[in-house]
Amino acid sequence: MQCLDATELLLADERERSDDLDQHVRGCARCASVMRGIGRLDVVVHAAIVIAPPIDLQRDLNRLVWDHVAGRPWWQRVLGWADSPSTSPRRLAFQGLATMTAAVVGWQVFGAVANVQPVVGDTAYALQLVMASPASAYVSGMHLDLQSLGVWSVVGLIGWAVSDDGVLAGRLAALRRRLP
Amino acid sequence: MAEPSAALVQRAQAGDREALAELVRSQQSYVYSIAMSLMRNPADAADMTQEAFIRLLRSLGTYRGETRFTTWLYRLVTNICLDGLRRRGRPVDSLDDTGPSATDDAGSASERLADSDRWTQPETEVELRESATEVRQALERLQAHQRLALTLFYFDDLRYEDIADVMGLPLNTVKSHIRRGKERLAVLLSRPAEEQPCSA
Numbered sequence: 001m002q003c004l005d006a007t008e009l010l011l012a013d014e015r016e017r018s019d020d021l022d023q024h025v026r027g028c029a030r031c032a033s034v035m036r037g038i039g040r041l042d043v044v045v046h047a048a049i050v051i052a053p054p055i056d057l058q059r060d061l062n063r064l065v066w067d068h069v070a071g072r073p074w075w076q077r078v079l080g081w082a083d084s085p086s087t088s089p090r091r092l093a094f095q096g097l098a099t100m101t102a103a104v105v106g107w108q109v110f111g112a113v114a115n116v117q118p119v120v121g122d123t124a125y126a127l128q129l130v131m132a133s134p135a136s137a138y139v140s141g142m143h144l145d146l147q148s149l150g151v152w153s154v155v156g157l158i159g160w161a162v163s164d165d166g167v168l169a170g171r172l173a174a175l176r177r178r179l180p
Numbered sequence: 181m182a183e184p185s186a187a188l189v190q191r192a193q194a195g196d197r198e199a200l201a202e203l204v205r206s207q208q209s210y211v212y213s214i215a216m217s218l219m220r221n222p223a224d225a226a227d228m229t230q231e232a233f234i235r236l237l238r239s240l241g242t243y244r245g246e247t248r249f250t251t252w253l254y255r256l257v258t259n260i261c262l263d264g265l266r267r268r269g270r271p272v273d274s275l276d277d278t279g280p281s282a283t284d285d286a287g288s289a290s291e292r293l294a295d296s297d298r299w300t301q302p303e304t305e306v307e308l309r310e311s312a313t314e315v316r317q318a319l320e321r322l323q324a325h326q327r328l329a330l331t332l333f334y335f336d337d338l339r340y341e342d343i344a345d346v347m348g349l350p351l352n353t354v355k356s357h358i359r360r361g362k363e364r365l366a367v368l369l370s371r372p373a374e375e376q377p378c379s380a
Binding site: 037051 | 195197200201204208209210212213216222226229230233234237311312315316319330331334335355358359362363365366369
C-alpha cells in the first residue's frame with residue numbers, strides 16, 4: 001500500500017480501515033502522524049459541529065408543540081390516548097372518572113350487579129353489605145332516563161374539558177403563554 | 181445519540197404531548213445545525229428550523245419507519261432549506277457538484293500527498309485551530325455540499341448510507357465530499373507558523 005492510498009483511506013472513515021492499512025500505518029511514521037492529525041481534526045470538528053439553537057428559538061419550538069396539540073380535534077386526542085398511556089395526575093384522574101361514569105351507566109343499563117352470584121369466600125357477604133348500603137340503594141333505585149344519563153355525561157365532559165388535553169385547559173394554557 | 185427510540189416516535193405520532201416535546205427537544209440542535217450549514221445565517225436558520233418542525237408535526241403521521249427517523253427528518257430539513265434559499269433568491273449550490281473549483285483543493289494526487297504532509301509537521305500537530313468559532317468559520321468556507329456532508333458525518337451514529345440518503349446522492353459521491361471536505365478543513369484550520377506564539 002502506498003502512502004497516498006493510506007491517506008485517502010484514513011480520510012475516508014475509521015470504520016473502513018483494513019488490515020493492510022493498519023499494517024502500513026504501523027510501519028510508516030508519516031502515515032501514523034497523518035492518522036493522529038486526522039483523529040485530532042475529527043475531535044475538534046465533532047465538538048463544534050452541533051450548534052444549540054438560541055433560547056428564543058427553543059421557546060418558539062416548545063410553543064409550537066403546545067399549539068399543535070391544543071389545535072387537534074377532540075376525537076384525535078381521545079384516540080391518541082389509547083396509544084399513549086400517561087402518568088399525568090390530571091389525566092389519570094379524568095380516566096378514573098370516565099371509567100366510573102361508564103361503569104355506573106353500564107350498571108343502570110344492564111342491571112348487571114343484581115345478577116351477580118359470587119362464589120368465592122366472603123365475597124357474597126361483602127356484596128350484600130355493599131348492596132345494603134344507602135348509596136347502593138340510591139343508585140340501584142335510579143332508572144335509566146335521559147336526565148341521569150345527561151348528568152353523568154356532563155360530569156364526564158367537564159372532567160375531559162379540564163384535563164391536560166381538554167378544551168378549557170388547552171385554551172387557558174395557550175392564552176397564558178401569549179400573555180406578556 | 182441522535183436517533184430517537186421507536187417507542188418515542190410512536191407516542192409522538194399518537195399525539196402524546198410529552199413525547200412530541202421530547203422529540204423536538206432531542207432533534208432541535210441537529211436540525212438547527214443542518215439549517216446553519218445550508219443557510220449560513222442564524223436568522224434564516226431559525227426560520228428554517230421552525231418551518232421544519234411545523235412540517236414535522238403535520239407529517240409525522242406519514243412516517244412509516246421504512247428509513248431511520250433521523251434520515252427522514254434531516255432529508256425534510258435539507259429540502260426545506262434548499263427551497264428557502266431559492267425563495268430568498270440566494271444561489272443554491274448543487275449538492276452533487278463533484279468537480280474541482282477555485283476554492284476546492286482537489287488537485288492532483290501528488291499535490292494532495294504533499295498537502296497531507298501538513299499532518300507530519302510536529303508544530304502543526306499541536307497548532308490546530310480548535311475554538312468552535314474558528315471551526316465554524318472554516319466550515320463556512322467550504323462548498324455547500326462538503327459542508328452539509330461533513331455536518332451530517334460528524335453527527336452521532338449517522339452512517340455514510342444515511343448521509344447519502346439525506347443528500348440524495350450516490351454513496352461514493354458522499355464519501356468524496358467528506359474526504360475533500362476534511363482535507364480542506366485541515367488546510368483552513370492549520371495555524372500558520374508565523375502565528376505561533378514565540379517561546380523565547
